[in-house]
Amino acid sequence: MCSLKIYEKLQFWPQNPECFREVFEECINNLNLLSVSLLKAMATSLNVDENCFLDQCGERRTMVARFNFYPLCPRPDVVLGVKPHADGSAITILLQDKEVEGFQVLKDDQWFRVPAVPYGFLVIVGDQVEIMSNGIFKSPVHRVVMNAERERNTLAAFISPDTDVGIGPVEKLINEERPRVYKDVKNYVEHFFQYYQQGRRPIEAAMI
Ligand SMILES: O=C(O)CCC(=O)C(=O)O
Numbered sequence: 011m012c013s014l015k016i017y018e019k020l021q022f023w024p025q026n027p028e029c030f031r032e033v034f035e036e037c038i039n040n041l042n043l044l045s046v047s048l049l050k051a052m053a054t055s056l057n058v059d060e061n062c063f064l065d066q067c068g069e070r071r072t073m074v075a076r077f078n079f080y081p082l083c084p085r086p087d088v089v090l091g092v093k094p095h096a097d098g099s100a101i102t103i104l105l106q107d108k109e110v111e112g113f114q115v116l117k118d119d120q121w122f123r124v125p126a127v128p129y130g131f132l133v134i135v136g137d138q139v140e141i142m143s144n145g146i147f148k149s150p151v152h153r154v155v156m157n158a159e160r161e162r163n164t165l166a167a168f169i170s171p172d173t174d175v176g177i178g179p180v181e182k183l184i185n186e187e188r189p190r191v192y193k194d195v196k197n198y199v200e201h202f203f204q205y206y207q208q209g210r211r212p213i214e215a216a217m218i
């Protein structure tokens with residue numbers, strides 16, 4: 011049984027509409043199951059024990075859910091919805107707006123649009139899976155652009171390891187060809203995100 015912290019906070023979510031909490035709780039349960047399957051599949055794809063990422067996240071891993079609302083913006087050419095960053099989570103599951111796109115990912119110094127896929131989830135590798143996989147999975151820098159004609163709504167669920175337990179590269183993913191890239195870290199989001207304010211990528215601070 012996983013003690014997701016979000017259940018402790020469910021009483022603070024809106025009571026209106028009446029079905030909101032019930033529907034949202036079911037949604038969280040399913041996102042939790044999805045995150046377990048994803049973390050196992052990602053480990054399996056690297057030929058390591060399927061639980062090696064999940065076990066590092068621990069039974070007391072957290073899921074922070076955030077509803078993002080992007081209002082109309084008359085100057086999308088100069089205003090960003092979310093400035094460039096990589097997520098500090100292990101993984102993020104993003105339910106994008108059904109129709110309005112805005113999410114962009116940085117690759118080779120170029121921004122690429124991610125299309126809106128109705129009811130599809132966008133799975134984003136976070137810094138902590140990059141660390142656990144010793145840099146094999148990359149946590150992408152992304153941003154959100156604004157829109158002058160359409161509002162946009164998204165739901166982001168950030169799954170992060172237990173803050174009391176350290177994480178680090180899986181031993182089997184460290185070898186002569188791929189020496190250890192990252193240190194073991196603890197409470198990454200809290201300790202490392204100060205680098206973000208300084209315009210640096212927090213994951214750089216976790217490099218050996
Ligand atoms: O709302 C979105 O499309 C993405 C938001 C995001 O990147 C974040 O909250 O970390």
Ligand SMILES: [Fe+2]
Nearest residue numbers: 095096097152
């Ligand atoms: Fe993000």
